[in-house]
Amino acid sequence: MKYKKFAALAVTFASVALLAACGNSSSDKSSSDSSKTASTKYAYVYSTDPDSFDYNVTMRATNNDHTINFENGLLENDKYGELVGSLAKSWKVSDDGLTYTYKLRDADWTDSEGNVYGKITAQDFVTGLKHAADSKSEQMYVVQGSIKGLDDYVSGKTKNFDDVGVKAVDKKTVQYTLNQPESFWNSKTTYGILFPVNEKFLKQKGKDYGKATADSILYSGPYLLKNFTAKSVLEYTANPNYWDKKHVYIKDVKFTFYDGKNPDELYKKFEAGEYSNARVFPNLPGYDKIKKDSGKNIIYSMQTSMTFNMTFNLNRGAYNLTSKKTDKAKEDTKKAILNKNFRLAVQKSIDKNAYAAQSVGKDGSNKILRNSLTVPSFVNVNGHDYGTEVENQLKKLNSDLYSNVNLADAQDGTYNKQQAKELFKKAKEELEADGVAFPVHLDLPQSETSATLVNQSKSLKKSVESVLGKDNVVVDLQLTNDDEYQNVTYYATTGSASDFDISTATGWGPDYDDPSSYLEIYNPANGSQLTTLGLEATGEGQDISAAAKKAVGLDEYADLLKKANAITDDNNARYEAYAKAEAWLLDAGLQLPIQSTGGSPSVTKLVPHQGAFAYSGGYSSGSYKNLRLQDKPVTNKEFVKSRKAWLQKREEIAKKEESK
Incomplete structure (x- = not known):
């Protein structure tokens, strides 16, 4: 996925991924009193307005950083980086490695008002890929050479999408046929181009589908877009009909537009309780005071794959x-x-x-x-x-x-x-x-x-x-x-x-x-x-x-x-x-x-290593699902202890995989 430097390196809400998800994940408990769960409202800043919520089509991180929270795919990454079921409850692969079959769980589409629109079905995944192909998706390169017949359809050699290797076997079973074996295929299912789209809603919205407005899409993920005012504010609220809502601990998310002109205000608003985390900048005059007052809470996040x-x-x-x-x-x-x-x-x-x-x-x-x-x-x-x-x-x-x-x-x-x-x-x-x-x-x-x-x-x-x-x-x-x-x-x-x-x-x-x-x-x-x-x-x-x-x-x-x-x-x-x-x-x-990205100094109230970890994939790391806030800032000591435990668990998993 293409990343914008200002957004990723300055102060955007991608900081959440760096501290609690992407490049990190999990230590379930901490003995420190500061880890007691506090607010269910997360607040920080963003620096670039999204210009599309068409998650099957757009490739820009400045859009997908939001739609990752609005939508789910077949699979997602857990906190150790393992692929687990999301909209799919189970799956299997054929002996020749060419056919992947997914059984769907019972899950609902939700509209922007919080009402159930309908059930998510296997046909929605077929519709999603067809919509991506017909819209000349920026993400097409991820799957164009993988799925049987897709390249011919995209290039115009065939006009019949039925010839493409995706089909709804029944209402709850979707199947993909590949051109050649890909041991990494399942990791592609976390990418937006393979996400479902409701055909009725797509036709109803027409050219307005996927615009950067709350009502332009249906929601299958943990959050709904509550409010978006360009260069002002972005707000989410928890999806009341989400299939896994018991793991959505942060109920409200608010981003305030930030143009980068006054980085000192980030820490000041964190200290005032207005923000849940903040980048700090060692080269700015105010850093010495920050280090004196909160040095034990300054965390250097892990490097990511970006x-x-x-x-x-x-x-x-x-x-x-x-x-x-x-x-x-x-x-x-x-x-x-x-x-x-x-x-x-x-x-x-x-x-x-x-x-x-x-x-x-x-x-x-x-x-x-x-x-x-x-x-x-x-x-x-x-x-x-x-x-x-x-x-x-x-x-x-x-x-x-x-x-x-x-x-x-x-x-x-x-x-x-x-x-x-x-x-x-x-x-x-x-x-x-x-x-x-x-x-x-x-x-x-x-x-x-x-x-x-x-x-x-x-x-x-x-x-x-x-x-x-x-x-x-x-x-x-x-x-x-x-x-x-x-x-x-x-x-x-x-x-x-x-x-x-x-x-x-x-x-x-x-x-x-x-x-x-x-x-x-x-x-x-x-x-x-x-x-x-x-x-x-x-x-x-x-x-x-x-x-x-x-x-x-x-x-x-x-x-x-x-x-x-x-x-x-x-x-x-x-x-x-x-x-x-x-x-x-x-x-x-x-x-x-x-x-x-990563490796940057920050202060945060996000409990460390709780979100999804993924080196790759468009829609696993960066979600607010599974994240929690604590009542006091995370200390560097807590973060290092958490990271050590997480790395040890990752090593154990890797050894088990190698021994298979």
Whole structure:
């Protein structure tokens, strides 16, 4: 899923996931008096208005962060990350791994007024997928190549949806037929594209279905939308007809719009009892007092599977935000960006610790660092974690450059001034031979709204220019209003609309439990995040970015992905093949992983490790289901104890799985 940097790194209600769900979960009890359950009303802030509640279609986290609380799928993750039944009470898979059959529990649709609309049936899941396909869902990439006949329907080769491998066997049994076995298929059922839709209601609402209004959808999940006023307030109330309402402990949720201009107010309102948790900012003047008054309550959450990176625009077409005055300057920058040694030199010159410190402070800067697109511990390969396998593959690609490679989280594995200068020397010789004049100017857009994000951009600029020299590379900050900034980065729907040379605006979290969920986003044919590289999907017409794709060798990357995806009977071999593809991606220097979500300092009254844990999936982590509030702030001691117990339980579960 695509993530917006301001929303995920600043202060949005995603903080709940970082503290109590995504990347965490469970210690059921605490001996401390402060864990006594208190209010059933949760309050915090949000920073971006949702623009759609069409949960089968929208891919943006700023929408799905809400619909996760409005809807359920067949399965969900428990607090240890295990998949358990949600709308499905049981399921089975055929011996050949191609057919998945789910038995539904008795559950109701609820309208926005809290009235029962009708029963949830197997046909609703068929309707949901058809609606997604007919609406050209942004999530289609998750299942298009998986479900039998779906690609033909989406591409127009067949007009009959009955040919697609989803069917209602009876009112309470839904069945999916796959093209090839996917050991990770069930994790996809937590994604919105596979959620049910009531056909009668869909037809009744017509074009108004899924709009960002309370009455545009029916509800199958733990909450109903009570109130939404743009750039003002968002409120939920517990769904009175929810099938699992006994596990909905927080009855009311309220988010107040926050534009990032006054981060000090977050803690002040937490102290005043207005907010249930709050980010704290070590670089702000008021932090010393916060640390003095509440130091024992400051918690650094765990890193999550969401990765934020810096991307290069490989085929820039828009120049509304630029310092370049001539076509020659634009062409020189484009040539430089298409040069591999130049890209790697820039990346090796970025001090990630200094960059991260602008958000979480010097003491905590390493706690959010990431060096690979895929979280290193995502899967295990041949007895070690996936990140170690990517390191091995990098050494095979270039034993000199990667002799000491370290992709582990929470340390800077790429910053190397000596390597940066050596790579730049090669790049400069190659580019001068091609007529490029120096310095090369790189436009880096940023929203002027957030001082934290502006300071991160300034840190990146300082680092690159000090290592490579201002006579060689200049990073030009393009500060603009938040709407324009988002439109040319996060909200850009085409590569040609991406108005930057380098950008740190977006990130990615996996949709299902397989490395392909990370790596397919840059597939040159249909990758969902090609726009962040300034590229277009191949489509049926002329690919205007074909030359740029060829120049950086993305055809080779596509071949590596294809070979990995073809391995369906041996997970070790499959993951090793994907590690080879990721090594190619990192070595190509098209994008630089910088940091994850999580790892940020906060104070909270949410009982730690109570919500769903999931490395992947669109709709498991981030729900307020199962979360509880306590009457006093959680102490760091309580949080560490809870996390230790949770990690131990996770290890026990993993060992049992390995022994099967």
